[in-house]
Amino acid sequence: MNDIFYSSKDEIRNRVLKNAQDYWGIKNTADFDPLVKLLIEALSTELFNISNEVDNLQNRMVDKLSGILAPDTLISAVPAHAVLHARPIEATEIIDEKEQFFYGKRLTGKEGDSREATADIFFSPLQPVKIFDAAVTHMATGGNLFQIDDQQHKLLVAQSKNSQQLERNAVYLGLSISSDITSLDGLNVYFDWKSYKVDKQTYDLLSFAEWSIDDIHLDVSQDSVYDVPGQQSVSPFYEHNILNLVTRDVYAFYRNRLFTLQTNNLLPAAHLQLYPPVFETVFPASNLEGLKGPLLWIKIVVPVTITQSILNELSVVINAFPIVNKRRHDLKHRLKMMNDIIPLRLSDQDQFLCVQTLKDNAGNHYTEIPQGYEEDRSAGLFSVRYGGAERFDKRNAREILDYLFELLRDEKAAFAAYGSDFLNTALKELEQNISMIAQKTTRQLNSIRELLSYIVFKPLEDADIMFLEFWTTNAELGNNIRTGSRLLPFESTRIAADSLFLLSSTQGGRSRLNAVNRVRAYKYGLTTGDRVVTHMDIVNFCYWEFGSNITDVKIKKGLMNSMHPKEGFVRTVDVMLTPAPGNGLKPEEWQSLLELAHSKLSSRSIMNLHYRLLLTSGNNSVI
The missing domain is CATH 3.30.300 (GMP Synthetase; Chain A, domain 3)
Structure with missing residues (x-):
């Protein structure tokens, strides 16, 4: 019904002519009286204008209602996420959410284009996370003792003698730690089956495991991956911040495979040993002599539902934490007279994610109002507007321009002072220029992910310069970076560069x-x-x-x-x-x-x- 109601001007005129032919029994449209053709042309123009007005009304209603009643976080771009391994230079380090890492990804060119291009895909944690100068170097389970290298590859170094086995469903982790580490509180432990497919229930069973060091029980948590204190108060617009929602979703996705030690009263140096005494009854002495240096051995007993064949394929990594594809940008904007808009110009592969902070030269911080900015609101507020991205309209650009030309012709009396031929000449030139612009920008529009975003704000008194900090993402471009890919630190010397690699493939990125x-x-x-x-x-x-x-x-x-x-x-x-x-x-x-x-x-x-x-x-x- 909508397609019948809305049509182009030519389609409306043709339908009216056809109905008139059928009504009067005329076989050829050339037999119509010129006056009848003129009336039909005028009627078609008015019907075309009415259909456009209805579409404009529909567009404005949907746009206004959706902006008021539904949060913009539902349609915003979503960053890709993964799990990253990192090791600090010092004994311990806290990586905040502004720490950035990047990966150079090759871009596939279009057909016929042999040039290679790369894009830097940036990642950072969602919240501060604590890492340690430590690593899992050995793992024992069942009748197998594995050595683990810096790239988390497992090498079998010993097998049980006389079919002896370790405790059923037990996994021993041997950690090599720095002597300067006085507590393991906040150490993240990541479980994964890289080359063995298991269902989600197997990961869920890990939450029932018992942890200990030298028979001393360890408390572990699934809710303390990030090193953040308890939040005192929550902003009324907390749920309208896309990063807060991304944090919730990413945390829920990795919750069943990321655990955090809570051991404030345990001194690691007091529990270092070459290997647990139980190893002597299971593994040959010649193999145990090859172990280098004292290690901190953590014992994990998992539920019996997880079989020994599954445990043999288990991979356990420390210093692991979730990261998302986001890049921080800083912008300085000088206020001019009647200028309370900051345009955000992004590169071709970037999409706007959210605003981190907006403040002026006096140190005043501005508050975001997600529902939209209005002129009568108090100073110190701002909103984000998306230029052109909120269009709910089934008409294409050519039909909208046709409607514009009709409006200009209807209002041609306003141009009478310039001469009778002025409007026709101007419209013809305008149509030619628009066609030229369409041809020139066709290729560029294919690479543009979204139109400009704007920060609309009301400055406080004595504010001359605005300082904006915001995040962008690469959306789908950040997906499908494979496990094991190496990342590089960006403007940071606190982390060992050779320790940065992905423990899972990136996924979840989506454009606006x-x-x-x-x-x-x-x-x-x-x-x-x-x-x-x-x-x-x-x-x-x-x-x-x-x-x-x-x-x-x-x-x-x-x-x-x-x-x-x-x-x-x-x-x-x-x-x-x-x-x-x-x-x-x-x-x-x-x-x-x-x-x-x-x-x-x-x-x-x-x-x-x-x-x-x-x-x-x-x-x-x-x-």
């Missing part, structure tokens, strides 16, 4: 949503408030999260084995997703999307339910 997917995001935001309760909330969440990659979502009830040894089956909520034809995603990419969506869905659900995401088009991926 287009008009079609923004409607889905606003529908999800308006109906759920970013909290999942009902089945319809799950459906809206999936359409927002997967966008055009899926065509249908169905909710069913199911059963699965519980991860607790003393439980049987548990009820599940099965979310059946139908992939869109020609989506172009590989099975491993679908697996990554399903894992991310599952963690986000679980963190947003207020019900204690077990969710499973399944693909229904021949792909049996289950999360």
